Amino acid sequence: MMFGMVLRRVAFSAFSLVVVSLLLFVLTRSIADSPARIVLGDQASEQQIAQFDRDHGLNRPIAVQYVTWISRLMLHADLGRSFTTGLDMNRQIRNTLPVTMEIVGIAFLVASIVSIGLGVLSALWRDSPIDYLARLLAVFGVSVPGFWLALVLILALTVERDWFPPGGFVPLSQGGLMEHLRSIALPVFCLSIFYLAVLTRMTRSSLLEVLDQDYMRTARAAGLHAGRVLLYAMRNALVPVITIAGVSFGHMFGWALIIEQIFNIDGMSRALLTAIQQRDYSMVQAVVMMFTLVFVIANLVADLLNSWINPRFAMAAS
């Protein structure tokens, strides 16, 4: 039964990707100016444009173009070459993706671990000073936009003091561990704070709701140890938290874009914004596809994780 469910989920994610990629493809092709015009300029003649289109397969029906694109992507993981720049997009992305991945990955881990811990403490010691503090921090974390926080922290900690570098990404190979960490500390912090707040609130409210349930009373009536009682609660309380965490991971990639810009980090944001500037729409499409792929996978993982810790979730959702 479990296997069938996993299969169904994966199939739906694939369906999701197809629908979204189709939407993306159609939108990109219909809104953007033709690549031929962009590359050849406004003075180009009709024949030159037609020739360009033939060379790049742009004269075929849009459905065919889509199928070619998506099948190459799904079967060979190949994004192809940009129409505008002629560069191999795979390589461009491979250069910048790891940087963004690292920042988002660390930010996500920090946000998840701290928030769940804080949320649990907040719920167990309800209305205590810890609880009030956590709730206050959560409200502010949710409301203060990460990118403004970044600007403020740059002012406070890099201009006034010298605790962190004001920008730039120092790879491990170049500066050693300490310098590397110093260069990503602020970006990671600014990126994680919002989701930390959201997940803390979610954990707290979810756990509070679960603790009021009848089955928790049964668990206590059975004399189970406090640790096990908490575990009994968490297997139910974590479900919405994990769902939101999955969604958050995907969204974090989006916000990493802005954070990277502020801190002058050469991640995927540079790839996307440069592509927009250069009107390299095939690159824009490729990058957006990548982000969307990450989003879908993150949601899938969250769903599967939930089904594992709480099989009733699996049954309800299918």
Next chain:
Amino acid sequence: MRRFGSFAAQCGGPAGLAGVLIVTVLVTVAVFAPVIAPFDPLQVSILDKLNTPDNIFWFGTDQSGRDVLSRVIWGSRASLMVAAGAVMIGLAVALPIGLVAGFYSGGWFEQATMRVLEAVSAIPTLIWGIALVGIFGVRSAVWGPFTITNEEKLLGLLGLLYVPTLARLTYASAVIESRTNYVAARRLQGAGGLRIMFSDVLPNCLSPLIVQATLLLAIGIVIEAAISFVGLGVQPPTPSWGNMLASAREYLLSGEWWLSVFPGAAISLTVIGFNLLGDGLRDRLDPRHTTSGITT
């Protein structure tokens, strides 16, 4: 005093009340910007450039000598317009879809639309917002007899990106409401489907929608700021909190802190206000939390 207490309870407690206050102030500032702002936000004055905040320019001046306070006040218009416009467009498209799918539940429309919407929920809003606006280009578009400014493009796009969330929320309520006895009674009375949908089912779906709309307003403000920050939203010289932050970046390391602190504070305060309002409304209208708090 007692009436005040019950009003406060209506808003969902002291937090909700604070939210109402903040939002009211924001809307007032945005609407009365021409009256409230001390200076013309577009007036350039090289002599006054980069003043620190003082008695004349409470928030200081920017690199072109424009008064930051006035620009922050006028910036509220851009932010509010985009955020509110997006939510309205989103609702306008999502409501009919959700209602029809819920009301005619069991048909092909419901299955098809809901599956597609669920698939399309997998769109990270910010990325698509940036990418699509980027592709659209930041010039005003001409579409037949209409000229669409960049801000309008942005809010339309954002609104469409909100549709999956809003439609699914509407559908969830509509499905339940359509099964109630009084709807069956109305059908027996001979009322047409369309009429029942809008006069009977819709009003009962509004509660979670209102909460979600408020939360989407908060997110809309931040998204608009972010997109303007990367230069793809409201174009200078029109002030927007986002593009003010963008131009403030250059002066960050040289110490002109007021260029970034004030617009950012405005964003934060506004978002706090909408979040508090949304939370307060949620306690009253949606105690079972069917709405989601983050949908960036």
Next chain:
Amino acid sequence: MTAETARTDEPLLRVDGLHVVFGTGARTRSAVHGIDLSIKPGEVVGIVGESGSGKSLTALAIMELLPRGARIGSGAVFFDGVDLLKLSPAALNQRRGRDIAMIFQDPLTALNPAIPVGKQIFDSLRTHQPQLGRSGATARVEELLNLVGIAHPKERMRAYASELSGGMRQRVMIALAVASGPKLLIADEPTTALDVTVQAQIIAMLDHIRRELGLSILFISHNLDLVAEICDRVYVMYAGRVVEQADVVTLFETPRHPYTRQLLRCIPRLSDSTGPMPTIPGLPPQIGQLPPGCSFAPRCDQATDQCGTGRPPVWREHGHMAACWRIGR
């Protein structure tokens, strides 16, 4: 009655003047007003009353599982000679499940939906009887499920609460409760959420378990028929107080308190002629809004002016007790 369940004089459970209150400070409202209870080893004692009479709260107070907002105002709960209310939380938790156990009204919400039912029993066994080891505990789970009449225990162990029928869930609850051989089982309206046919099965099974394991049972219900079937002795509660107490035969044959009499009259019998069914008019008082004097007076068919003047005197005779102004007058 076997030698194991020989009645001694020392009660297993003795509740002395238990007060359960809601709220704090000036807004304190009493829900249970100083009740006294006792249960001997091997006895089945019933508490009967309408909703709001405080019977569930009494049960929860004994286990110290009161809901948020409620707390024990004063009183003592002696179990096996030890005052439970004076124990540390850890010491009390040790006794829960091991010495005293409880089953609740709605078995669907009372079992953790995320964990297989067998595992829940397994965890309880491992907590109270670690010496069993993993395989020993698993074997015992199977035994327990057999004991409560669940077929195919090996498969059913791995099921989730939502996959079982109402009757089976309640059986699982019972298995969970008696897993570590408690001396007292508190059953709070165990059959209210079940079909009538299933109710009879569960009651029969409780009786069977009682005899097999030598348990005492505190059986709480608003259903007099069920109480008549299984209980040895019955307390009748109204508005947070005990109004009558007697062994079951005496209570049903010669009830002394007007409330008990009116309750008995409300039970429909096949022999009744058709016509309007008798009811007790009015509603029980809200917490904190008790009428002066006898709480039942406003609805009582024998009330006089005297009944409103103060707490009714307690009448006792051969182990039968009732609190009423009108007895003997």
